[in-house]
Amino acid sequence: xxxxxxxxxxxxxxxxxxxxxxxxxxxxxxxxxxxxxxxxxxxxxxxxxxxxxxxxxxxxxxxxxxxx
Amino acid sequence: xxxxxxxxxxxxxxxxxxxxxxxxxxxxxxxxxxxxxxxxxxxxxxxxxxxxxxxxxxxxxxxxxxxxxxxxxxxxxxxxxxxxxxxxxxxxxxxxxxxxxxxxxxxxxxxxxxxxxxxxxxxxxxxxxxxxxxxxxxxxxxxxxxxxxxxxxxxxxxxxxxxxxxxxxxxxxxxxxxxxxxxxxxxxxxxxxxxxxxxxxxxxxxxxxxxxxxxxxxxxxxxxxxxxxxxxxxxxxxxxxxxxxxxxxxxxxxxxxxxxxxxxxxxxxxxxxxxxxxxxxxxxxxxxxxxxxxxxxxxxxxx
Numbered sequence: 001x002x003x004x005x006x007x008x009x010x011x012x013x014x015x016x017x018x019x020x021x022x023x024x025x026x027x028x029x030x031x032x033x034x035x036x037x038x039x040x041x042x043x044x045x046x047x048x049x050x051x052x053x054x055x056x057x058x059x060x061x062x063x064x065x066x067x068x
Numbered sequence: 069x070x071x072x073x074x075x076x077x078x079x080x081x082x083x084x085x086x087x088x089x090x091x092x093x094x095x096x097x098x099x100x101x102x103x104x105x106x107x108x109x110x111x112x113x114x115x116x117x118x119x120x121x122x123x124x125x126x127x128x129x130x131x132x133x134x135x136x137x138x139x140x141x142x143x144x145x146x147x148x149x150x151x152x153x154x155x156x157x158x159x160x161x162x163x164x165x166x167x168x169x170x171x172x173x174x175x176x177x178x179x180x181x182x183x184x185x186x187x188x189x190x191x192x193x194x195x196x197x198x199x200x201x202x203x204x205x206x207x208x209x210x211x212x213x214x215x216x217x218x219x220x221x222x223x224x225x226x227x228x229x230x231x232x233x234x235x236x237x238x239x240x241x242x243x244x245x246x247x248x249x250x251x252x253x254x255x256x257x258x259x260x261x262x263x264x265x266x267x268x269x270x271x272x273x274x275x276x277x278x279x280x281x282x283x284x285x286x287x288x289x290x291x292x293x294x295x296x297x298x299x300x301x302x303x304x305x306x307x308x309x310x311x312x313x314x315x316x317x318x319x320x321x322x323x324x325x326x327x328x329x330x331x332x333x334x335x336x337x338x339x340x341x342x343x344x345x346x347x348x349x350x351x352x353x354x355x356x357x358x359x360x361x362x363x364x365x366x367x368x369x370x371x
Binding site for chain 2: 004
């Protein structure tokens, strides 16, 4: 718990960055494909900085950019 | 002409009661590490409302003495005014929510606003009791009247202060420094999982180099009910971020197994002792407090 104002926080997924083309699906959040790990990381940092959002790196290596 | 003017005994009575009442409010308006209300405007507002509360308490006795029973109804106006004090305090704190480092939280705001209301009541009671004492003593020597009034007023003030004094987290729990570990995207403090929002290299470095964490360990099993409360944790987190600042990231997490609470952040001033002290002195919120002894006592009598 950090910036939540209630016990039921309203998380919003802003972007999903992956190196696996098959995981790029439609939906509300922006899904981006990066050709390798390094590009994915750079892309994540850039998008997260621009949106002032938090980043979660998943076990699969994909990145999730989200905000409360 | 003199009939319409107030007698000198009454002037002494009213003035003494107002002064004692206002002094009680000043003594209750303490500046500590929380620095709330703020100086100078916050102080002025509460001193003036305290003065008015004292004045209302002071004139009640002379009003009754002059058989002006209807005048006592203005005490209802006093109650209305104090409720407004609570309301304005709550509104202004809620307005500030989005500009603070962390949220104070509704529970904490409610507690602060209630305290301000209660302190006005205690001012009113102190000045009322002072006036009552002067009236009852009714000595020919004015100084004896005043002295008795002042002494009784302050005794009542200290009793009320004692009665309304709240407890702090340090009274029911131990607070100690926690060891920060970053494993991949995840943050652990003393082995307790806290967050997985450290997805970038920057954030991991930031936390490893500048992060601070404390663990709150409840002394008794039943204190967990109070400490686990969302509002209570939010209050502790707020006080922590307010006293040492926050560069980025602040988390709290509870551990289900042992009831430990983690508070962790990347502060501006990296001083763990300050953090521990602040968390220890965070007040226990009235709305979250549970009295174990009352829960066990048979108060109403069972068949």
